[in-house]
Amino acid sequence: MDPRREHVRRLLQVDAHVSDMDGRNTAVVQIIDISRMGVAFVSDHQLPLNNGYVLDFCFPGSAIQNKVTLTVLHSALVGTHGRYRNGARFLSIPDVAADLIVDYVTAAPVPDATCM
Template identity: 45%
Template sequence: MDSRREHARRLLTVPSTVISLDGNPPTNARLIDLSRNGVGFLSSGQLQPSAIYELQFRFPGQSVVDSVRIEIVYSTLHEATGLFRCGARIHAMEPDSLARLVDYVTMPIPE
């Protein structure tokens, strides 16, 4: 965990989908880090800073699709992969999704 962060963060790599709320087609993404207040992911398309999206994903080992409402903070090209590295604040999520997020972020990391 980075000591500069207010909330615990957990690295992961899971497929996800970013859904525009204005009717544009969904964007494929790969969720790469997660905390109680934010997410980091790689996106196949550039996303608009300050725009609100829905991010759908599954926690590792879970069959339930979780969905969170996010606001994009930054979206910059990661030249090595050709994907966009995005950071976003979490604005809203269902209580069950929040419980799974807290469990995932706070569970011990296997050695």
């Protein structure tokens, strides 16, 4: 089995913020899927590979802000609108966020809501 597919993924469409490890250069991205070990998201620019980033997001129906660190393993142009699909692996993730991810990927879908 391909090790990138060992963990259950679930589609997720929420806006998030990604920034350098020092909190600078923040950009709005859209998460498109998530698993216990990583995340895929779309950005307006290509991200350098193997650099550390901070991703800040919340799940639909939840006001809990999740802040995780990750490294981008893949960044490729998709479509014709200058957007990039990025695949990233979590470097560190708080236990609360890990539990929320596991709950999200294993639970039934909930109605769409906005992060507060």
